[in-house]
Amino acid sequence: MRPLFTVFTITSLIATFAVAKEINVGVVMPMSGSLASYGQTTYEGVELAHFLQPTLKNGDHLNLVLVDNKGDKVESANAATRLITSDKVVGILGAITSTNTAQIISIADKKQIPVIAPVATNDKLTENRAYASRVCFTDSFQGTVVANYAVKDLGLKTAVVLTDQAQVYSLGLSKAFSEAFVKNGGKVLKEIRVSSGDKDFKAVVAQVKSLNPDMIFLPIYHAEASMITRQAKQIGLTKPFLSGDSVANPTFIELAGDSAEGHMFTDFFDYNAPPTQRSKDFIAAYETKTGKKEVNSFVTLGADTYNLLVDAMNRCSNSNDSVCINDQIKKTVNFEGVSGFISIDKNGNATRSAVIKEIKGGKAVYKSTVNP
Numbered sequence: 412m413r414p415l416f417t418v419f420t421i422t423s424l425i426a427t428f429a430v431a432k433e434i435n436v437g438v439v440m441p442m443s444g445s446l447a448s449y450g451q452t453t454y455e456g457v458e459l460a461h462f463l464q465p466t467l468k469n470g471d472h473l474n475l476v477l478v479d480n481k482g483d484k485v486e487s488a489n490a491a492t493r494l495i496t497s498d499k500v501v502g503i504l505g506a507i508t509s510t511n512t513a514q515i516i517s518i519a520d521k522k523q524i525p526v527i528a529p530v531a532t533n534d535k536l537t538e539n540r541a542y543a544s545r546v547c548f549t550d551s552f553q554g555t556v557v558a559n560y561a562v563k564d565l566g567l568k569t570a571v572v573l574t575d576q577a578q579v580y581s582l583g584l585s586k587a588f589s590e591a592f593v594k595n596g597g598k599v600l601k602e603i604r605v606s607s608g609d610k611d612f613k614a615v616v617a618q619v620k621s622l623n624p625d626m627i628f629l630p631i632y633h634a635e636a637s638m639i640t641r642q643a644k645q646i647g648l649t650k651p652f653l654s655g656d657s658v659a660n661p662t663f664i665e666l667a668g669d670s671a672e673g674h675m676f677t678d679f680f681d682y683n684a685p686p687t688q689r690s691k692d693f694i695a696a697y698e699t700k701t702g703k704k705e706v707n708s709f710v711t712l713g714a715d716t717y718n719l720l721v722d723a724m725n726r727c728s729n730s731n732d733s734v735c736i737n738d739q740i741k742k743t744v745n746f747e748g749v750s751g752f753i754s755i756d757k758n759g760n761a762t763r764s765a766v767i768k769e770i771k772g773g774k775a776v777y778k779s780t781v782n783p
Contacts, residue, residue, distance in 0.1 A: 431470040434730060436720065437494035438477045439487060439505035439515055445634055446482035448662040449507045449709060453529050456713025456749070457504055463696060464718070468725050480506055487511040491518040500524065501724070501733050504716040509533035509580045516543045525737035527720055529712040530656065533583045537759040544740050544759035546715045546748065550580070553655050553677040554587025556765045556781045557628065561653060562595040564779075567625040569598050573615065573639065575631045576604040584630035584655045600624050609635060616643040630655045637666035644670040651675065659708050664773055671770045678766045680708040680750040681777040686764070693749045708766075711750035719746055719753065
């Protein structure tokens with residue numbers, strides 16, 4: 412009987428292997444254009460997470476299908492359409508900005524394909540969208556974190572807010588910060604609006620200097636943010652700058668140079684304080700692959716979009732069932748991610764911690780962790 416059992420077992424294993432499926436997972440990132448450093452960094456995390464876990468527990472193999480949206484709304488919509496109709500993906504990871512991610516969600520939602528955003532923080536992104544989720548916190552959360560920290564920890568009472576009127580991220584975060592800052596007893600002296608692509612901010616920083624605020628809130632992406640801090644330094648504007656996660660990227664420090672010194676911002680993760688065992692394992696794997704110990708938070712969020720999708724797929728009897736996958740994503744509780752523990756509510760929003768950092772000596776230095 413023993414040889415018969417052995418033959419049966421081997422036959423069963425062969426049969427199981429034979430029915431293992433190849434499943435496509437879509438990834439939309441700005442791999443070129445002005446937002447390329449965000450996309451390339453985030454995809455680095457997706458790619459490493461896939462390398463570490465390329466198959467589901469049932470043996471099905473996952474393939475990443477990457478599309479470069481070039482940081483553009485139309486390209487984002489085209490990418491979503493192609494991934495769903497041609498590549499038959501069961502889910503999409505991305506994009507980066509809330510504006511571009513909203514384009515993907517609007518198409519995927521109608522086709523019942525789940526989207527998990529790594530860093531799109533605008534509060535309205537998931538409203539009335541059944542197939543939208545994210546692993547990052549929202550603008551209302553990080554705006555409140557920055558405002559509370561500015562007033563309660565730094566003792567700052569007045570602020571000028573610089574807003575990029577072309578980005579919903581910037582508009583939403585400015586609103587959240589201003590409301591929380593005033594609620595805490597602070598005063599917003601003025602909100603000054605700029606636009607993506609602007610390069611000359613001399614008049615803007617001169618106006619800020621004349622208002623003499625205790626601080627400047629700068630929820631703007633790194634290209635324009637770095638120019639603003641440089642031009643501010645040129646006229647002797649030395650008041651502290653605070654930002655959201657838009658400057659949580661080494662490229663901001665590279666572009667801003669010495670003017671980034673002392674800049675504070677919210678972030679999702681600090682490699683010096685790994686919050687989970689998975690964080691520690693990922694940091695070790697990252698060092699083995701790249702030779703670098705410092706893991707950027709966007710890398711960890713990219714990894715968490717992939718890992719959370721895999722976790723949801725493993726809870727479905729049919730790993731091609733996008734409806735089941737989406738349902739399981741929304742049932743995620745206390746998931747051990749690379750960037751920390753994550754729970755996803757019925758609206759697709761993540762409950763998670765935030766980190767405060769300050770740029771010192773050309774490096775982002777951990778200051779504090781803020782729990783929800």
